[in-house]
Amino acid sequence: MKNFVILLGILFSFSNTEASEVSEWFEKESNQFLEIINNNQGTENENYEKYKHFVNKNFAVKSIAYGLIGENIINKSSKNELSLYLNVFTDYLITTIYKLANSNTSSSITLKDVDVKDDIYIIKSEISDNKSSANLYWKVIRIGSSFKIIDVIVENTSYFVTKKSEFNKILRKNRGSLEALIREIKKI
Amino acid sequence: MKKHLKVILLTISITFLQITPSYTNEDVSQSGISYDEIYDPIEPINRAVLNFNFFIDDIAIRPIVKTYKFIAPDPVEKGVSNFFSNLKEPIRTVSFIFQGEFYKSFNSIGRFTVNTLTSLGTFDLASRVGMEKNETDFGITLAKGGVSSGPYIVIPIIGPSNLRDFSGDVVEYFVDPISNNVPNREYIAIGSGLNERVEIDEQLDKVRDASSDRYEMIKSIYYQNRNAQLEEEYIQNLPVPKIYIE
Numbered sequence: 001m002k003n004f005v006i007l008l009g010i011l012f013s014f015s016n017t018e019a020s021e022v023s024e025w026f027e028k029e030s031n032q033f034l035e036i037i038n039n040n041q042g043t044e045n046e047n048y049e050k051y052k053h054f055v056n057k058n059f060a061v062k063s064i065a066y067g068l069i070g071e072n073i074i075n076k077s078s079k080n081e082l083s084l085y086l087n088v089f090t091d092y093l094i095t096t097i098y099k100l101a102n103s104n105t106s107s108s109i110t111l112k113d114v115d116v117k118d119d120i121y122i123i124k125s126e127i128s129d130n131k132s133s134a135n136l137y138w139k140v141i142r143i144g145s146s147f148k149i150i151d152v153i154v155e156n157t158s159y160f161v162t163k164k165s166e167f168n169k170i171l172r173k174n175r176g177s178l179e180a181l182i183r184e185i186k187k188i
Numbered sequence: 189m190k191k192h193l194k195v196i197l198l199t200i201s202i203t204f205l206q207i208t209p210s211y212t213n214e215d216v217s218q219s220g221i222s223y224d225e226i227y228d229p230i231e232p233i234n235r236a237v238l239n240f241n242f243f244i245d246d247i248a249i250r251p252i253v254k255t256y257k258f259i260a261p262d263p264v265e266k267g268v269s270n271f272f273s274n275l276k277e278p279i280r281t282v283s284f285i286f287q288g289e290f291y292k293s294f295n296s297i298g299r300f301t302v303n304t305l306t307s308l309g310t311f312d313l314a315s316r317v318g319m320e321k322n323e324t325d326f327g328i329t330l331a332k333g334g335v336s337s338g339p340y341i342v343i344p345i346i347g348p349s350n351l352r353d354f355s356g357d358v359v360e361y362f363v364d365p366i367s368n369n370v371p372n373r374e375y376i377a378i379g380s381g382l383n384e385r386v387e388i389d390e391q392l393d394k395v396r397d398a399s400s401d402r403y404e405m406i407k408s409i410y411y412q413n414r415n416a417q418l419e420e421e422y423i424q425n426l427p428v429p430k431i432y433i434e
Contacts, residue, residue, distance in 0.1 A: 067429020
């Protein structure tokens with residue numbers, strides 16, 4: 001019994017350490033993100049570069065990109081096609097975040113809670129400006145010594161789920177052609 | 189005659205809902221809900237209606253909303269939003285009773301009483317004293333009763349829905365204690381609809397050109413939001429990508 005309690009204690013303290021690590025990472029990166037959002041006096045190119053750096057550093061871009069098209073498409077596509085898709089998707093992700101976040105209002109992000117399920121950290125936060133606020137969830141995984149974002153959920157809308165519906169539709173319409181998907185993404 | 193029409197409408201809706209699947213079986217989340225392929229047998233019609241809705245929005249509704257947002261100070265906007273939300277508390281009370289959520293039902297009617305008596309519903313005092321707002325409607329009641337969502341439909345002017353939720357809206361229209369007891373209920377319906385449009389104005393502007401297929405995006409967002417109202421651990425159960433080494 002005593003051993004069981006000790007084991008529970010160790011496990012609990014381990015998960016607490018993990019949660020505090022991810023909280024620490026989140027505080028740091030969200031502050032950096034806010035700095036980018038709130039200091040947008042530079043040229044469009046300069047601002048875009050800041051977002052690019054942030055996305056490349058903190059997002060599991062390959063996992064998201066591949067997850068959106070699914071294993072069937074990955075298996076039947078060539079390395080070159082996949083590499084082109086990854087580049088185009090990365091640009092698309094940066095542009096989307098840039099367009100959604102780049103505004104003239106000053107925002108703040110508050111960490112509310114961290115939950116862990118199946119090795120995925122679910123960080124609940126709140127983003128607010130002087131007019132309104134919204135719940136913002138981040139699904140994060142640990143890769144090596146760093147944390148990477150695999151999904152962002154604004155209120156109840158998941159980026160991954162929404163894009164997957166859109167991409168699947170394009171792929172189905174074009175009989176699974178990755179080339180057609182790349183063309184469509186480039187249009188935006 | 190009107191009563192017969194209600195019964196026929198309800199019977200058709202419920203029969204149709206029970207025989208139609210809400211999803212096909214692709215990419216099912218941990219909770220068993222598929223977000224990948226939503227049952228959408230009348231997609232071409234829905235797409236045409238969505239385009240029509242955007243056209244009407246562009247030429248008529250959006251200019252009204254933008255002008256209103258420009259003129260009305262934030263507290264006025266908030267007050268109007270609270271007013272329309274408060275009018276829905278009695279129907280929420282009824283919905284919660286059907287769902288067996290009696291505490292929430294009491295909370296809703298309590299909120300209505302407090303907010304109506306103190307500010308005609310324009311200020312949400314009830315939330316300040318611990319009576320938090322709980323969203324629900326008859327569509328949710330039907331879903332909790334085991335009725336599947338049925339096919340996705342886009343309703344002219346109103347927007348995205350599905351057969352179950354639309355049936356819920358029809359039922360609400362007839363049983364809502366507020367709108368059934370006021371003259372010119374159409375004005376309240378229009379005002380409430382415009383208010384909902386005002387509330388999503390900024391989001392709508394942001395997503396307008398952010399997608400390769402806005403029809404799919406709106407459909408997905410609609411279902412995600414409805415599922416979030418139905419599932420306990422919605423955020424935890426959303427599908428996630430398989431991890432690849434970066």
